[in-house]
Amino acid sequence: MTTATAPVIPRLDLSLALGGDPVARSALARQIDEACRDIGFFTITGHGIDQQLIDDVRRSTAEFFAQPDEYKARFASVTGNEFRGWSVRDAATTADDGGRPVRVREQVEMSRFDSPEDVAAAGYDDEWVRRAEPNVWPERPAGLAEAWKRYHEAVDDLGMALLSLMALALDLPEGHLESRFRRHPSYLACNLYLTPDAEFEGHRFGAHTDIGSLTIVYQDDGPAGIEVLDRSGRWTPIDHEPGAFIVNLGDLMAKWTNDRWVATEHRVRNPEPGEQRTRISIPYFQHPDFDALIECLPGCSDEDDPPRYPAVLAGNWATHRFDTYEKV
Template sequence: MVPLVDLAPWFSGTDRAGVARRVDAALRDSGFLLITGHGVPDELRAKTRALSRAFFALPEETKARYAVTVGGRGWLPPGVEANGYAEGTETPPDLKESYSVGAEAGVGIPEIDEFWFQPNVFPAEVPELAAAAREYLARMRSLSDELLTIFAAALDLDPAHFTRHTSRPTYTFNINWYPPMTRVGEPAAGQFRIGPHTDFGTVTVLDREAGLGGLQVYTGEGEWEDAPFDPAAFTINIGDLMARWTGDRWRSTRHRVLPPQAGAPEEDLVSLIFFYETDHDARIDSLGPPLGRTSYPPVIASEYLREKLDAITVG
């Protein structure tokens, strides 16, 4: 259901058409795929995760110095986010903590920069995290632009069809910690580590850990299935903005992260999640039929995304 695509033939130039064809098929059928051959060093992924764990292990009063709410840069404590609200489902808050950083090269317009390009804040108590996260961000932005170039090839479009709108893009890097049941207690009815939702932007690059309380994807047949895991691979999916851009040729697929499981009460997981978008003022015009399946009215990316972020903010 979620296929694996090796990007090595794309980067080497030996079979770019084949890679693009497989990506198109995955996004039409599943909206998700696994990618290997991406070129991001395993050491960087492991270091970023380990330093993140060191932050989440700090006392609550220490982490509270960095507390923000959805859309901010810093620590998102338990209780501030409920992703299920994005699809109109009232759920208890998600059982997670996050540390969030993102794009900070502003456009010089205060009301835009104050939200979309806030200065990143890193914890002084884990001094190495700043450098690791900045390197990870640079790698993720480069990989995401490469994926957008593959997307253009998959649709037989100009190579810069999507990336011409990412000269100064908005993006967010969320480090999610899913605490064990021994810490958070028994989940409430309808409570998840992350409630059912679709992502909002263009492409999401996820570095996850396997676990019983892990990622599930909603199939085209209306069933929840455990997402496959490969430690060498990133999990890739598109968001609502890209689905809209392609006239629903590609699926922005519902997914969720299960609550901690009674069978693994000590399980805790850390996910590194890069949400890529576009320039804040990009006008998104649907690729209607025959390339897409439908045609949506144009939207301005930042206006569309701000509504989505507001929807998941608790309180």
């Protein structure tokens, strides 16, 4: 497969639509539908999230990553769950360099629910409470937890606004998708991509599709960012744009729309020789309520294209994907 040199990812300005202009909302919904049918990725500007808040999350997390491993390891999952707390990703160097492991990524992940008690307070039954794992907030730098929680709330609101526009794109009432996200267990991550001195096999994050409904990603201007596998089989880079977010669909949204919309493979490429800077990305993974029933949406099937997937609880789908997830 080849790598494209020209960007093909649609760029959408949300400012007028988020302001409530019905004409702008309708036009943007059509653009979203086209992007979700074609590649399942688009970038957004005019989203309303303050850059200072983004900078606060990035700075505080970078300060955490700069701490010694002995300190960071105190905030890893006690069960080995790589979707909670601090974890690392190693890759093997090339055979010419002895195949030794080198660190290519560190990450920190936190749920919208801080604890199993929060899950219970949201009204979930014991099954979902037992599955919950508490967040493990670092003690320093001071202010990290506060910045993350403020950012999480802001991007939660943005995600709900996008769901409303996506419902319009599917010719559904604006609240149709949002109704499955009243107690959603979405989570936030921060990735630190490192640049090893040696060449290594694979990629800093290998090819994969996301699990949930949609992902909203901030990426800084560090080298070797996200690449998307377009329908022609080309790996297309998404370059950093100040103030913009990348949005992509997860597997669950593709199932929900009966594959009218697509979840597309993407990866984080290796740095080129001489690209010796680290890179930070902040993805937000939006998931429906654990007990939301996900079945083919109205208008996404007909006699010639009946529903392709059995109905599933969103929490069970996420558990299945987490259990079968290959660390890439």
